[in-house]
Amino acid sequence: MTKQARQFAIKELIAARPIGSQETLRRELGKRGFRVTQATLSRDMNDLGVSRTMQGGMPRYAIPSAAGMTALSPLVGAEVVSIDANESLIVVHTLPGCANTVGEFIDVRRHPDIIGTVAGDNTLLVVPISTKKTSHVMQFLKHTLIEGAA
Amino acid sequence: MTKQARQFAIKELIAARPIGSQETLRRELGKRGFRVTQATLSRDMNDLGVSRTMQGGMPRYAIPSAAGMTALSPLVGAEVVSIDANESLIVVHTLPGCANTVGEFIDVRRHPDIIGTVAGDNTLLVVPISTKKTSHVMQFLKHTLIEGAA
DNA sequence: CATGATTCTGTATATTTATGCAAGACAAAA
DNA sequence: TTTTGTCTTGCATAAATATACAGAATCATG
DSSP states (O other), X not given: OOHHHHHHHHHHHHHHSOOOOHHHHHHHXXXXXXXXXXXXXXXXHHHHTOEEEEETXXXXXXXXXXXXXXXXXXXXXXXXXXXXXXXXXXXXXXXXTOHHHHHHHHHHXXXXXXXXXXXXXXXXXXEESSGGGHHHHHHHHIIIIIIXXX | OOHHHHHHHHHXXXXXXXXOOXXXXXXXXXXXXXXXXXXXXHHHHXXXXXXXXXXTTEEEEEOOHHHHHHTXXXXXHHHEEEEEEOSSOEEEEESTTOHXXXXXXXXXXXXXXXXXXXXXXXXXXXXESSGGGHHXXXXXXXXXXXXXXX
């Protein structure tokens, strides 16, 4: 029952259902075998950068998407927020100011199906050699940037 | 000293500086002539949908990004020079150095048909989720950027 | 093993936020 | 004017969250 495992469970729970208080969260975690106090959860919230909002009198916790990713892969891919594509282009979202780094990281690999990359501030455009190769490149990127970090 | 005026001031304050508690906010508002109690602010937070996050032991309020950006609408429109597209990309020309601002402005809208944006100096690339959606996105951008939508 | 440094956690409590209730302000209808 | 209803607010307090402190647990080193 590591701290890491617990915080992962917290992210899952918060993302899945409307959790409104640390006490509620504590009970849900209890069902899953994590027995901790509210104080610990308060610290976890801090670590995870979770935010709390009131809406129509109902409180609700939410994970900032970027923070979620960051916590997931503390290593190389920590800067990558998301990877999406249309038929002919792939867009990698990164933390602010990190697109350049990620772009160079990809360039160095010299993947044969990637023509090149263009980096903005927090967005990286990856151009595949052919629309037919787009999904291949997607897989490559997800593997390299996300799984590769863990 | 309307409720409306007060809530507007709250948005400004929260956007401008790191406000960590309703009590702090109350004092700041006091300096500006809004004398209210913490209870009222708690209700305002609910109305505005403001969220609170702990980071490194320091609390901080934040406005859901779209709400904060709304005020910028008229300014952004002035920066846009032209909007063009081919089948798979949309190019927004802006005044020199403004592409970044316009890009962020579009990003926070989180339009479902927009995968992402890449900003250069005076040129902004907008990537639609599909070539079929390009014209839709064009319309959205023209409406949002030029006519200055709410 | 012993020592010290570091991390993690619970307890108790301080701090902060949310809310039930009643009072005041205002508007529309009688 | 009086009545009725809606809206907003403050007061007092309940509810929720953060934190100082001390006790374990973990780990690297001598």
